[in-house]
Amino acid sequence: MNKGEFITFIYKTIHMLIQHKLVGTKGMFFVGQDGNILAELVYTMSSPQKMIIEHTEVSDELKGKSVGLQLVSTAVEYARDHHIKIVPLCPFAKSVIDKKPEFQDVL
Numbered sequence: 001m002n003k004g005e006f007i008t009f010i011y012k013t014i015h016m017l018i019q020h021k022l023v024g025t026k027g028m029f030f031v032g033q034d035g036n037i038l039a040e041l042v043y044t045m046s047s048p049q050k051m052i053i054e055h056t057e058v059s060d061e062l063k064g065k066s067v068g069l070q071l072v073s074t075a076v077e078y079a080r081d082h083h084i085k086i087v088p089l090c091p092f093a094k095s096v097i098d099k100k101p102e103f104q105d106v107l
Contacts, residue, residue, distance in 0.1 A: 016067070018074045027051075029074050031067060038062050041071040041093065051079055051086050053093040072096040072103075079106040 020029050025046070031039040039058040043051050053075060058067045072093050079086050086106045088094035097103045 016070070018070060020074075020078065029071050029078070031062065031071075039067045039071060041068075041075055041090075043075065045084075046087075049084055051075070051084050053086060053088045053090045056090050056092045068092055069096055076103050076106050 016031050018029055018031055021027060022045075025044055027043050027045065029041045030037050039062050040056070041053060042055040043053045046052050053072075056068050056071060058071075075086065075093070076097070078084070084106070086093075086097070088097050088107075097107065
């Protein structure tokens, strides 16, 4: 990936559309509606093979709908597809990954 490169991926989940935006080394998976971001997982690519998850946030209107879990799951799927390891600095993402044995391969 080149610095400043913009990539958008769209992942469909059962309940919503999770989008991916990457500009340079900064990226996010997010749920948006009418131009507003309702949920996001923000990360930095510290190297081409290492994603550092920094922050996860879900709006009040989406809380309790497993959106945070879906964002982390999408990041894990992306990491697998691109042979990337994840460093979950975000406490929520770390908790989700630690509780799911099937996510351990991306650590």
